[in-house]
Amino acid sequence: METYGCQMNVADSELVAGMMEKSGFAESDSESGADAVFLNTCAIREHAEDKIHSRLGKLRMLKSENPGMIIGIMGCMAQHLKDNILQNKPFVDFVLGPDSYRRIPELLRRHEETSASVVDTRLSRFEVYENLYPSRQEGINAWISIMRGCDKFCTFCIVPFTRGRERSRPVESIVKEAQQAVDHGFVEITLLGQNVNSYRHCDARFPELLDAVAQIPGVMRIRFTSPHPEDVDDDMLFVIRDHANICNSVHLPLQAGADRILQRMNRTYAQAQFLSLTERIRNILPGCGISTDIIVGFPGETEEEFDETLAVMEKIKFDSAFTFKYSSRPGTKAAEYSDHISEEVKEVRLAKLLDLQHEHTLFRNRQEIGKTVNVLVEKESKKSSSEWAGRTDNNKWVIFPKGSAEIFDFVDVTIIDARGVSLFGEIIQVGKKSHAVV
Template identity: 40%
Template sequence: MKFYLETYGCQMNIYDSEIICSILLKSGFIKTSNLKKADIILLNTCSIREKPEKKIFNRLIKIKCFKKKKKQLKLGIVGCLATHYKKKLFEKLKFLDLIVGPDSYKQLPEIINKLKNNNKEIDVSLANKERYTNIIPKGVRNGISAFLSIMRGCDNMCTFCIVPYTRGREKSRNPNSILKECKLLYKKGYKEIILLGQNVDAYFWKKMKFFQLLELIAKTVPLMRIRFLTSYPSNITTNLLKVVKKYTNICKHFHLPLQSGSTRILSLMRRKYTVEEFLLIIKRIKTIIPDCSISSDIMTGFCTETQADHRETIRIMNLIKFNFSFMFKYSSRQGTYAYRKLKDNVPNSLKISRLNEIIRLQKSHSFYRLKQNIGTIQEVLIEGISKQDEKYYYGRNYKNDLIVFTKNKSKIGSYKKVKILKSTFTTLIGEILP
């Protein structure tokens, strides 16, 4: 059978698509990039917010027409949307054939084979330990930078977040399997590893903590650049900062979701820090690693958010000046504590207005941070040719800044010195040095 796979959502979903490809290919399935040639179409889905969810449902409606033309075609939803809605998806989308959650991908070949009898199949069970330790991902890597999941799930139970319900509790992966995958990636010519986890710095295997695993990886593949995300603010320890500072192949960048600049709202969200504590974490990072970049997630319009709460978010953003942020308005997710117990009483028009103000402010902060690089010489990993202009390469420095620079005979995947000449609001522009 030929399978077609589309991926929506975060880096973890991209990595999971590689896991799915590996499992199906090993079982004799054939991957196709042509919808019309597929015997089964799978959508690996995200359910973190309402907007991506609507996009997926709209896509499914469009794909439905392929089933009319090809009666034996099977259509399935895998990933977070599967565990979010479970059997209700069959009621909402009667043309669906299978629903499989993030912890059940090993069963996909068996489940797909059962569909031959025109059954509808579902497996959305959640495991209490990592299930893909010995599976080498395959299918969608770019040859330069590779995602590598070290843990799954989340124990924090923030009131707005659906992740603990769609991906289950925290499950860390055996460090030996992580190191094995790192070595394999290096052998295959990859230049960068991005360690993934819903709370990557909460990694814990027996007595090994995240900072110890990170140091072990840095020593094991010293010629590979290492990034990691997403970090939970309260888990940033001095030991972790010292490891990041010590090893030149570990990037000096932290992604730390603030969510809100109001301690009252953070409490309603059940975030495990106050605004004052978050600022102290930022201060500790900057003290130990002065040139470190910090990005964030910022949510506007959470339940009962007042104008005063919003102004606090603006104030904290002005104090920190994040290098960049992912910004979005709150959307209530069925099943969460906020959905059940809190009032989503901020008008949508006000959410949008506040979000636009946050976006404008972050844009100015990003520009401020990027301009500080003008005139410096940066080591950049060449990731490819710019889509905007074929005369330029693009790549990133150790702080995760995107850099576009003049093209020469240098190979994609090599590290080169680039002099930064100017900056836009999102990108550094430079020239490659001889």
């Protein structure tokens, strides 16, 4: 199984892998030795789909040498382009939408008998993959999907069409899965949802769920992604403030700064509301890392409106940002707008935005110099085998000499420098997983 796109897909692939293992299938260590190859796909941008088309071209060649090999496409692109795939890629055996995974073992067995192609892209109002436990690859962080789908219908986004309506899992089942992950040695839990903080199950909303997960003994760090600004309330911020093991960082997608564009995007907030929300976050959660997503070149965006995005960034100075050129997605409302922006203009705007964000990241990171921060050691630094890389509670990467620390340790690190997007420090104290206070 190959996974493309967002963390929801990573979590879904782990879920499918867990289910397949339970049904007697085993993972192959190479694609050439595999009886079946599944691509878990993304449809959020045209580029993501192009990548899959080219990967399918290579798999087709592999299949010509091994005609029995099964090729499956699952996830958002399968849901979005099902007819196109069926017509243009007859060598694809399975096309499965995000709500069809429970049936994969059964469908594979049926395919073995009939060899007929299988298309299953029915979206469900209820499927939350209750009581299916994932086969996790990563050692530190366990992704736990708490809700699926989205009801927001931002005009640029294909997700409500590929993933269907919002539905949430019961608190007890999420707590049980988190407890199980802790029992297996995971120290960090990331709660996932397309719109994670519009979680609601019976009377429980997102703050209640966060509170329940934070009380599980042994959960050292809790993160969540991706929230919608409309659903951030003070209750959520107070729960983060009141639990030391909920990380002091919030991802808050701005998308655009000008009110007219926000309205055209159907983002449900205006610039002033977003600004006051970030102020409230910083008042209630001092030192909170705030990251964002921004799209440049949305249809009709004028130069002045783009400048408003830069002005909002200047006011907030996000700790980090994921920045994108608008990519038209057939089937969405924005794709029908007649005033699309040229690629050249989008490129220029993106470069400006990246430069500004780079300044702000450095500005925020320099404020950490001199502080001693608690870091979870996650991996070896890419640049040096004598250094570790780990994240702070407010989601900043820190590079530091290994000393006696090991992966999984929580260490106190004094920050001595900030360069690029990273902090650099020296270990003051190694505390073997001892810093979480529940």
